[in-house]
Amino acid sequence: MTDDVSHHPHQPVRSPETVRSEGNRLAQENSAYLQQHAHNPIEWYPWNEDALAKAKREDKPIFLSVGYSSCHWCHVMEHESFEDDEVAAYLNEHFVSIKVDREERPDLDGIYMEAVQRLTGSGGWPMTVFLTPEQKPFFGGTYFPKPHFLALTGKVVEAWTTQRDALQTDADTLAKMIGQSMADFGGDAAGPAPGRNLAEGAVEALRQSFDRNWGGDGQGVKFPTPPVWSLCLRLHRKTGAAEPAHMLRLTLDKMADGGIHDHVGGGFHRYTVEPTWLVPHFEKMLYDNAQLATLYLEASVALAEPRYRDVARDTLEFMIRDLSGTPGEANVAQTHGIYGSYDADSEGHEGLFYLFTPEQLREAVTDEADAEALAKLLDVQSGGNFEGRSILTRRLEPKQVADELGRDEAELAALFETWRETLYQYRAKRVWPALDRKVVTAWNGMAIRAFAKGYQLFGDERYRQAAEQTAAYLKRVNRDAASGRLFRASTDGVPTGTGVLDDYACLAHGLLELFQVTGSLETFDWATELVGVVERHFMGPEPGSAYYFTPDDAEAPLGRQVELVDSVEPSGNAAMLHALLLYAALAADRDV
Numbered sequence: 001m002t003d004d005v006s007h008h009p010h011q012p013v014r015s016p017e018t019v020r021s022e023g024n025r026l027a028q029e030n031s032a033y034l035q036q037h038a039h040n041p042i043e044w045y046p047w048n049e050d051a052l053a054k055a056k057r058e059d060k061p062i063f064l065s066v067g068y069s070s071c072h073w074c075h076v077m078e079h080e081s082f083e084d085d086e087v088a089a090y091l092n093e094h095f096v097s098i099k100v101d102r103e104e105r106p107d108l109d110g111i112y113m114e115a116v117q118r119l120t121g122s123g124g125w126p127m128t129v130f131l132t133p134e135q136k137p138f139f140g141g142t143y144f145p146k147p148h149f150l151a152l153t154g155k156v157v158e159a160w161t162t163q164r165d166a167l168q169t170d171a172d173t174l175a176k177m178i179g180q181s182m183a184d185f186g187g188d189a190a191g192p193a194p195g196r197n198l199a200e201g202a203v204e205a206l207r208q209s210f211d212r213n214w215g216g217d218g219q220g221v222k223f224p225t226p227p228v229w230s231l232c233l234r235l236h237r238k239t240g241a242a243e244p245a246h247m248l249r250l251t252l253d254k255m256a257d258g259g260i261h262d263h264v265g266g267g268f269h270r271y272t273v274e275p276t277w278l279v280p281h282f283e284k285m286l287y288d289n290a291q292l293a294t295l296y297l298e299a300s301v302a303l304a305e306p307r308y309r310d311v312a313r314d315t316l317e318f319m320i321r322d323l324s325g326t327p328g329e330a331n332v333a334q335t336h337g338i339y340g341s342y343d344a345d346s347e348g349h350e351g352l353f354y355l356f357t358p359e360q361l362r363e364a365v366t367d368e369a370d371a372e373a374l375a376k377l378l379d380v381q382s383g384g385n386f387e388g389r390s391i392l393t394r395r396l397e398p399k400q401v402a403d404e405l406g407r408d409e410a411e412l413a414a415l416f417e418t419w420r421e422t423l424y425q426y427r428a429k430r431v432w433p434a435l436d437r438k439v440v441t442a443w444n445g446m447a448i449r450a451f452a453k454g455y456q457l458f459g460d461e462r463y464r465q466a467a468e469q470t471a472a473y474l475k476r477v478n479r480d481a482a483s484g485r486l487f488r489a490s491t492d493g494v495p496t497g498t499g500v501l502d503d504y505a506c507l508a509h510g511l512l513e514l515f516q517v518t519g520s521l522e523t524f525d526w527a528t529e530l531v532g533v534v535e536r537h538f539m540g541p542e543p544g545s546a547y548y549f550t551p552d553d554a555e556a557p558l559g560r561q562v563e564l565v566d567s568v569e570p571s572g573n574a575a576m577l578h579a580l581l582l583y584a585a586l587a588a589d590r591d592v
Helices: 032-036 049-058 072-082 085-094 106-120 146-162 164-186 196-209 226-239 242-257 286-302 306-321 358-364 368-377 398-405 409-413 415-428 441-458 461-477 501-518 521-537 572-587
Strands: 062-067 096-101 127-131 137-141 438-440 487-491 494-498
Touching: 032 072, 032 096, 049 062, 049 096, 062 106, 072 085, 072 146, 085 146, 106 127, 106 137, 106 164, 137 146, 137 164, 146 164, 196 226, 196 242, 226 242, 226 286, 242 286, 242 306, 286 306, 286 441, 306 441, 306 461, 358 368, 358 415, 368 398, 368 415, 398 409, 409 415, 438 441, 438 461, 441 461, 441 487, 441 501, 461 501, 461 521, 501 521, 501 572, 521 572
Parallel strands: 062 096
Antiparallel strands: 062 127, 127 137, 438 487, 487 494
């Protein structure tokens, strides 16, 4: 692993002072992910004109590597290949190597991820793509162990040397296919008009793959996918349909009980590697937690389930305490927004920060009888359920433990909350996973919405303040004052990247939710400004067509993307539709 991860969440992530390769140009980049690679012996470039001009001038293929700071397998590939002198020497001789932070450049990530998926049938990170000097992809993949990566680069160089014409033809064909698919989506989309039937059809498709035992979609790796469950929630509220409510409730219950939920610190990990929500990939992302906080808040009302309020509050508290600054700080975002993510690893091991052994639990909980009961309630057992230690769960009912230990059920039901802060402080003394202090505009828009919703339900002034202060930071740092245009992100107060549709849509939606709890006309006016920018710079080729992902003055190596499909985050067009519907209602404007 790299040794430039922070040992405490409130220390900045910095690269080592000495860069091993004089040609490595990442040391001055603001991205935590690029800084992590600044000491590699590879002559990395960020994506810029210098790198692209060098590839053309020297007639070399581009090796493009895309990832993000909290990506576990990105760290693995770095350690195996990018820190290796043999790999570096080969890349430096034959390629122009470019590193991209997918969270700063989702446009480039999206374009080349489509290429990789067309080439291989799948995708993921780290993303490995080989391009012509004209930025057209001709081969790609994801993670490669060192032997396979060396063999692959050798084959690429051989093909570049001996089969250039055929390779160039393939690259031109792939680029044309991707460009055409983007152009097709840019027009007036064919198909049924949005309505109840379309929503019911989507839920019916979900029902076919729904896991009836554990909730969630499918029987393998499980992602929370909040947009999917938000659709179920809305359909239930509109129609009273029982099936969407059942699927939603089972999924929320199993996630809340499982290992994907951080029971001590609040919030959720990114996904689980198996279907029971037990073993997570331990990174924690703002976009997941902001959406899940909102989902649990809304479900607590729609399904009359008080427990979901507690899950939502815990998630909001995680965002305030651990993604915003000093733990326990009340005014969380006076000088900065909400940070992007925590790494999955600490001390070179995935998930180590979050795991407990029975001995550690007894050390933290000084009352022996309570420690014994908590071990059962949290499934902390000898030998553990993950690499010799235990991922905490809440799947055992207090009554079952009370009967087994001969203790009062009500007392055991309250036992975890009695000791929770003690467990948090005990865990806080460990080496923390690295914190990426990147403030992504779209994700902070989601956070503003979650905090505004939290204030509506709980009346907690801290949540209103968090939303207002986050909005104030974004307006001061992530917005160009002269043009009103948004930057994609900022780190330590330095903005970077061009704002994409998601940034405008999610922020506008968040601001409109905030306006409803504050009545601030300044907040509403800013949302109006953002809607205007989208109409001027993101509109598709015809009135009523989908919005482009990037503005009309941004670079687009293979053409401008149009994203219509939700994943773990809503697509930019879906987020913009939500924002426009709310804006039209608040502005009483039927023409929006």
